[in-house]
Amino acid sequence: MKAVSVKNASMHFGDFTAVQDVSFDVGEGEFITLLGPSGCGKTTLLKMISGFLQPSSGIIEIGGKDVTHVPPERRDTAMCFQSYALFPHLSVADNLQFGLKQKRLLTAERKQRLQDVATKLDLTAQLDKLPNQLSGGQQQRVALGRALTMRPSVVLFDEPLSNLDAKLRDSVRMEIRKIQRDYNLAAIYVTHDQGEALAMSDRILIMNNGRIEQAGTPHEIYGTPNTSFVADFIGDANILDAEVIGEEGAGRWRLGTQIGELIAASAAPPVAKTLKVCWRPEKAQFGPGTENTITADITHRAFQGNYTDLFVMIASAPQRVQWRDNAVGLADSLTMHIRPEDIIFLEAIA
Amino acid sequence: MTWRSWLKLGLLLAPGLGLILVFIGSVVYIAIAQSFGLFSLSGESEFSLEYWSRMFERLTYNRAIGYSLYVGFASAFLAVLFAYPLAVWLRRPFPGSLTISAVLKAPLLVHGLVAAFLYVNIISYHGLVNQIMQGLGIWDGPHRLQNDSRAIGVLILQTWKNMPFALLLLVGSVSAISDDVLDAAADLGAGPFARFRRVIAPLSVSATQAALVIVFVGALADFSFQVIAGPVNKQSLSQLMVFFKGYGRWHDAAVVAVTLMGLGIAGSALLALVSRFILRGGRLS
Numbered sequence: 023m024k025a026v027s028v029k030n031a032s033m034h035f036g037d038f039t040a041v042q043d044v045s046f047d048v049g050e051g052e053f054i055t056l057l058g059p060s061g062c063g064k065t066t067l068l069k070m071i072s073g074f075l076q077p078s079s080g081i082i083e084i085g086g087k088d089v090t091h092v093p094p095e096r097r098d099t100a101m102c103f104q105s106y107a108l109f110p111h112l113s114v115a116d117n118l119q120f121g122l123k124q125k126r127l128l129t130a131e132r133k134q135r136l137q138d139v140a141t142k143l144d145l146t147a148q149l150d151k152l153p154n155q156l157s158g159g160q161q162q163r164v165a166l167g168r169a170l171t172m173r174p175s176v177v178l179f180d181e182p183l184s185n186l187d188a189k190l191r192d193s194v195r196m197e198i199r200k201i202q203r204d205y206n207l208a209a210i211y212v213t214h215d216q217g218e219a220l221a222m223s224d225r226i227l228i229m230n231n232g233r234i235e236q237a238g239t240p241h242e243i244y245g246t247p248n249t250s251f252v253a254d255f256i257g258d259a260n261i262l263d264a265e266v267i268g269e270e271g272a273g274r275w276r277l278g279t280q281i282g283e284l285i286a287a288s289a290a291p292p293v294a295k296t297l298k299v300c301w302r303p304e305k306a307q308f309g310p311g312t313e314n315t316i317t318a319d320i321t322h323r324a325f326q327g328n329y330t331d332l333f334v335m336i337a338s339a340p341q342r343v344q345w346r347d348n349a350v351g352l353a354d355s356l357t358m359h360i361r362p363e364d365i366i367f368l369e370a371i372a
Numbered sequence: 373m374t375w376r377s378w379l380k381l382g383l384l385l386a387p388g389l390g391l392i393l394v395f396i397g398s399v400v401y402i403a404i405a406q407s408f409g410l411f412s413l414s415g416e417s418e419f420s421l422e423y424w425s426r427m428f429e430r431l432t433y434n435r436a437i438g439y440s441l442y443v444g445f446a447s448a449f450l451a452v453l454f455a456y457p458l459a460v461w462l463r464r465p466f467p468g469s470l471t472i473s474a475v476l477k478a479p480l481l482v483h484g485l486v487a488a489f490l491y492v493n494i495i496s497y498h499g500l501v502n503q504i505m506q507g508l509g510i511w512d513g514p515h516r517l518q519n520d521s522r523a524i525g526v527l528i529l530q531t532w533k534n535m536p537f538a539l540l541l542l543v544g545s546v547s548a549i550s551d552d553v554l555d556a557a558a559d560l561g562a563g564p565f566a567r568f569r570r571v572i573a574p575l576s577v578s579a580t581q582a583a584l585v586i587v588f589v590g591a592l593a594d595f596s597f598q599v600i601a602g603p604v605n606k607q608s609l610s611q612l613m614v615f616f617k618g619y620g621r622w623h624d625a626a627v628v629a630v631t632l633m634g635l636g637i638a639g640s641a642l643l644a645l646v647s648r649f650i651l652r653g654g655r656l657s
Binding site: 073111120172 | 550552553555556557558559560561562563566570571574575652
């Protein structure tokens with residue numbers, strides 16, 4: 023059974039199209055992330071699912087029911103807002119029970135759910151406090167708890183960790199994922215943080231200009247991006263224009279690029295004779311190889327702790343290499359090779 | 373704090389405190405003193421409770437208290453009642469909202485006396501309302517609408533004049549509530565009325581209290597609307613005060629003035645408490 027189905031949904035604001043013909047499903051207990059740069063339409067899409075925005079066209083189903091024209095208060099969703107959106111005049115306990123009182127649940131049931139969530143989110147000691155007496159992490163937990171007490175079919179997260187510092191973000195991220203699994207909730211998570219998306223999601227939907235550019239598991243998205251936008255947005259990528267010169271046996275192609283001829287190995291053939299290809303900076307292998315050996319001039323180096331970022335020039339094309347071995351030294355150039363299977367075919371060049 | 377800090381604080385507060393103590397404090401003091409027979413302008417000054425005891429026995433005075441309280445409370449309630457939905461409606465800008473907002477605030481620019489005369493012209497025996505009602509065939513002949521005994525005219529004028537002021541206060545407060553907070557309430561199952569009752573009203577309680585209190589104090593001490601459009605068989609406390617003053621009975625006038633001040637404070641406190649209690653869903657904290 024699908025928890026959420028979005029079918030050909032579009033959203034126009036006057037002449038501006040925020041979301042264009044988007045379709046996807048979310049299964050029960052599945053955690054999917056809408057990832058994209060600011061203004062790509064991900065929050066608009068989330069607001070369409072929650073009911074705060076009426077789609078200009080298309081259908082939204084929750085639990086198999088068409089809710090396209092159902093107001094937010096009658097949808098079986100709960101949302102965690104970027105700003106937390108806690109009710110400042112209510113105590114933590116009242117915030118957590120707001121939706122339950124609205125649903126007119128019996129007092130015993132309400133108290134049971136409150137206790138359950140407060141214990142799970144470690145909020146028992148904060149129940150009598152007002153939101154402004156809590157830290158950012160605690161406020162985030164209250165926002166999450168307020169959504170969880172409702173036991174909705176789907177929880178919607180609108181960049182909920184963006185106001186937290188890096189360390190806290192990591193721990194709350196794990197907490198959210200654990201709770202989502204414990205309650206077996208379907209979750210739609212909006213973020214522009216690729217690390218967050220890769221770490222948390224069962225599936226990622228990359229959005230660009232109101233459309234879904236690519237959908238897949240974190241490994242698929244990172245390992246086999248379809249377009250240069252996805253390759254560049256998720257992780258770092260060296261993107262090159264390439265021309266297919268010829269086939270070098272089954273699943274192997276010879277390419278002409280700005281950095282010289284390269285051999286690429288892929289199960290899927292290139293989409294066109296001239297196309298974009300990419301390789302990840304951390305895939306460069308130190309020293310010469312049997313194929314794709316390259317000599318690069320190092321123009322700049324940036325120590326990153328557990329690796330060093332090397333900005334190199336290969337035949338006048340700036341590229342980036344990540345070196346795990348920090349003992350790369352102060353050499354002006356380096357020899358490396360790229361394995362054919364690490365070169366990824368992207369979209370055709372128009 | 374050291375004596376230097378106290379001195380600095382005192383000097384910083386002096387301009388404000390001076391104004392309050394000299395201009396307001398002295399007037400209040402003189403009014404209270406006069407109500408007890410002191411500061412006499414037309415005879416010997418002597419402390420006495422006679423003016424108060426005589427006033428309490430006077431039917432006109434007791435009826436004026438009831439009438440002024442009625443006008444004060446009803447005007448405050450009606451002004452806020454009309455201003456609240458408008459404030460919620462004008463919370464976020466939309467095409468034309470600026471014009472609507474400006475038109476709604478127009479009464480602030482019209483003097484109360486002018487408004488009262490305009491109103492009287494409209495409702496007079498041969499005025500616009502009577503002509504329209506007869507023209508439509510609803511009334512056979514003209515009705516007497518002016519100076520009605522229930523002070524409906526005064527309440528209409530008070531509401532018309534004070535609603536924009538309440539609106540100014542409420543729009544500021546309601547606009548400060550973030551969209552996310554209201555969206556969160558909707559997401560948790562609160563419909564429009566529940567959002568108003570459980571989120572907007574409690575979060576705008578201070579502005580509501582301010583609007584209620586300011587409109588109440590103004591309407592309680594109303595003179596101009598009462599004289600022009602008010603009932604002829606009832607006097608407001610202000611009218612009574614002016615009546616005593618006109619006959620040189622300064623001590624009696626002072627008793628009425630102090631009564632007005634006392635009722636203003638007590639009524640304001642009551643309104644503030646009751647509105648807080650109601651808007652916070654039965655809680656004062």
